[in-house]
Amino acid sequence: MYTLTGLKLKNPTILAAGVLGTTGASLCRVAREGGAGAVVTKSIGPAPKTGHPNPSMVKLDCGFLNAMGLPNPSHPSFLQELEIAKKDSGVPVIASIFGGSPAEFKEVAEGLLPGKPDAFELNVSCPHAEGYGAAVGSNPCLVEAITAVVKDAVNVPVWVKLTPNVSDITCIGNAAESGGADAVVAINTLKGMAIDIDSGYPVLGNRSGGLSGKAVKPVAVKCIYDLYTALEIPVIGVGGVSSWQDAIEMMMAGAAAVQVGSAVYDRLDIFSEISTGIEAFLRKKGYSDVKELIGLAHEMV
Amino acid sequence: MLPLNATIVRINEESPSIRTFFFDFQFETMKPGQFVMVWVRGVDEVPMGLSSKNSITVQKVGEATSKLFELKEGDSFGLRGPFGNGFSLPLKGEKTLVIAGGVGAAPLIPYAEAARNAGSEVHTVLGARSAGDLIFEKRFSEAGNIYISTDDGSKGTKGFVTDVLNGLSLSVYDRIAVCGPEIMMVSVFRLLEDKKILEKSEFSLHRYFKCGIGVCGACCIDKSGLRVCRDGPVFSGLQLLDSELGKYMRDASGRRVKI
Numbered sequence: 179m180y181t182l183t184g185l186k187l188k189n190p191t192i193l194a195a196g197v198l199g200t201t202g203a204s205l206c207r208v209a210r211e212g213g214a215g216a217v218v219t220k221s222i223g224p225a226p227k228t229g230h231p232n233p234s235m236v237k238l239d240c241g242f243l244n245a246m247g248l249p250n251p252s253h254p255s256f257l258q259e260l261e262i263a264k265k266d267s268g269v270p271v272i273a274s275i276f277g278g279s280p281a282e283f284k285e286v287a288e289g290l291l292p293g294k295p296d297a298f299e300l301n302v303s304c305p306h307a308e309g310y311g312a313a314v315g316s317n318p319c320l321v322e323a324i325t326a327v328v329k330d331a332v333n334v335p336v337w338v339k340l341t342p343n344v345s346d347i348t349c350i351g352n353a354a355e356s357g358g359a360d361a362v363v364a365i366n367t368l369k370g371m372a373i374d375i376d377s378g379y380p381v382l383g384n385r386s387g388g389l390s391g392k393a394v395k396p397v398a399v400k401c402i403y404d405l406y407t408a409l410e411i412p413v414i415g416v417g418g419v420s421s422w423q424d425a426i427e428m429m430m431a432g433a434a435a436v437q438v439g440s441a442v443y444d445r446l447d448i449f450s451e452i453s454t455g456i457e458a459f460l461r462k463k464g465y466s467d468v469k470e471l472i473g474l475a476h477e478m479v
Numbered sequence: 480m481l482p483l484n485a486t487i488v489r490i491n492e493e494s495p496s497i498r499t500f501f502f503d504f505q506f507e508t509m510k511p512g513q514f515v516m517v518w519v520r521g522v523d524e525v526p527m528g529l530s531s532k533n534s535i536t537v538q539k540v541g542e543a544t545s546k547l548f549e550l551k552e553g554d555s556f557g558l559r560g561p562f563g564n565g566f567s568l569p570l571k572g573e574k575t576l577v578i579a580g581g582v583g584a585a586p587l588i589p590y591a592e593a594a595r596n597a598g599s600e601v602h603t604v605l606g607a608r609s610a611g612d613l614i615f616e617k618r619f620s621e622a623g624n625i626y627i628s629t630d631d632g633s634k635g636t637k638g639f640v641t642d643v644l645n646g647l648s649l650s651v652y653d654r655i656a657v658c659g660p661e662i663m664m665v666s667v668f669r670l671l672e673d674k675k676i677l678e679k680s681e682f683s684l685h686r687y688f689k690c691g692i693g694v695c696g697a698c699c700i701d702k703s704g705l706r707v708c709r710d711g712p713v714f715s716g717l718q719l720l721d722s723e724l725g726k727y728m729r730d731a732s733g734r735r736v737k738i
Contacts, residue, residue, distance in 0.1 A: 196695070197694055197695065197696060198694070198695070198696035198699065198706075199696055200695070200696045200697055200699060200729070200733045201696065201699045201701065201704065201729070201733070203699060203700075203701045203702050203703060203704035204696045204699035204704040204706075205704075206704055207699075207703070207704030207705075208704075220696065220733070226732040226734060227732055228730070228731035228732045229689065229731060229732070231522070231523045231524075232516070232518075232523050232524035232525070232688075232689060232691075233482070233516070233518055233524040233557075233559075234524075234689045234690060234695070235689065235690035235691075235692065235694060235695060236480070236481055236482075236559070237480050237692060238481070242694070244690070244695075246689060246690075246695060249689065249697065249731055249732050249733060250732060250733055251729075251732050251733040251734040252732075255733070255734050255735075256733070259733075372481060374481065374482060374484075374520070374557060376484035376555065376557075377484070377520050377555070377557075379520045379521060381481060381482065381518075381557075383523065383524070439694075440694060442693070442694060443692060443693060443694050
């Protein structure tokens with residue numbers, strides 16, 4: 179067992195928000211068949227949203243580009259999905275939420291509380307939804323206020339997911355910590371765009387979106403490295419993890435656990451594969467605990 | 480994979496609301512039942528079953544398909560795919576029953592042809608609202624026996640495909656492939672369940688897709704959590720036991736909408 183902000187995880191791999199998290203049944207499948215140590219839901223907001231027009235996600239040679247546009251059924255409709263995930267997944271379920279203001283975040287968090295999520299993850303980092311996500315998450319004062327309001331409203335851990343699309347991510351991380359966050363999650367996708375040269379049209383329905391997958395891993399590693407130095411609270415690493423080696427690299431940068439998103443494209447049981455790989459690495463290298471890896475790179479000078 | 484540029488080389492009017500668009504390259508590895516994401520630039524991208532290696536067959540139902548219907552030969556659209564799993568092909572000597580309703584015949588016609596080419600005896604039950612809405616009647620007839628039903632009785636049996644099925648000895652078939660409106664598919668599902676031959680059947684489901692590549696989770700079905708775009712769109716009858724089939728589907732926001 180592995181403890182993260184008080185949650186008990188069977189392994190340090192977590193399903194990232196926005197991936198296979200629209201339904202309770204899907205979250206259960208990722209936990210049971212996929213082997214995830216915990217799962218984060220699709221980001222849920224105050225009102226139903228259909229998201230951006232398609233294409234909403236395309237595979238590139240170096241990763242994935244997406245602009246879903248925060249589609250979600252709103253908190254009252256999502257409650258039944260959360261309840262299914264809580265009942266049948268067998269792992270901690272973290273509710274990802276978004277809003278345009280501290281009051282909206284509070285409303286959504288309180289709306290989902292009856293579903294008994296094990297923690298909340300605040301999406302202040304989606305790069306392509308006007309008025310939401312990174313639009314609030316690049317303002318440290320707003321991040322602190324939102325974190326504080328949700329912390330006050332709930333009695334479970336609150337994680338804050340950060341955008342890398344800022345000049346200094348530690349400044350936003352500090353704001354989350356000041357607001358009372360129990361952990362930060364880094365990073366959300368990097369702003370990106372692709373253009374269809376046959377027609378000249380941007381490929382994504384929203385014209386631009388966020389880059390995930392292999393291409394963003396070095397960016398994520400650097401952000402995690404810096405946040406580990408700047409903050410007291412745990413940093414949960416996410417961004418381009420698709421193997422146990424990637425996960426260990428992120429842990430050495432300072433990640434207390436890793437989230438996996440786009441890599442479910444390759445295989446659903448990527449979580450089992452990564453956690454098995456980490457265990458084998460620990461044995462081979464003679465580490466007694468995964469904690470010995472966390473932040474190791476900072477000591478290697 | 481970024482969308483490929485597909486130029487329309489020919490358009491067939493199959494019915495007043497259904498057209499086949501042939502494009503300028505072939506998906507050589509395509510398995511019958513697989514789909515492509517069709518990008519009508521500046522509008523939307525929607526999933527469509529391949530009706531051959533180089534065609535999609537489309538019913539005009541919404542914004543993207545209406546825009547598609549404005550395109551002429553020489554115009555182009557974007558294509559990603561082929562995606563999904565496709566129907567299982569029969570072995571030589573097996574008997575195959577194809578059950579197609581409306582535009583659901585689109586992914587089944589290449590299947591009927593591939594099944595015949597594999598040495599299977601193919602029977603098709605083709606249903607539509609009226610005689611003018613029947614599509615691929617000639618191609619299905621060339622693949623084997625055909626039974627027709629129309630809601631208004633303008634051709635074949637008056638009623639639904641299930642009215643034809645009630646008159647057939649279903650136990651003689653080794654494989655049963657189904658695609659059509661969900662209300663039709665769930666009627667067929669219940670009939671096959673009653674006759675205890677669900678394990679021989681495969682159904683192609685239609686759900687709202689976003690990514691189309693199995694990552695976002697918008698098209699997952701209850702209670703299995705299987706992704707229609709990646710684990711499907713073709714599911715065995717047994718996989719659909721205790722499922723949402725015929726009960727509800729989720730809209731673009733993820734809300735459940737009753738069928």
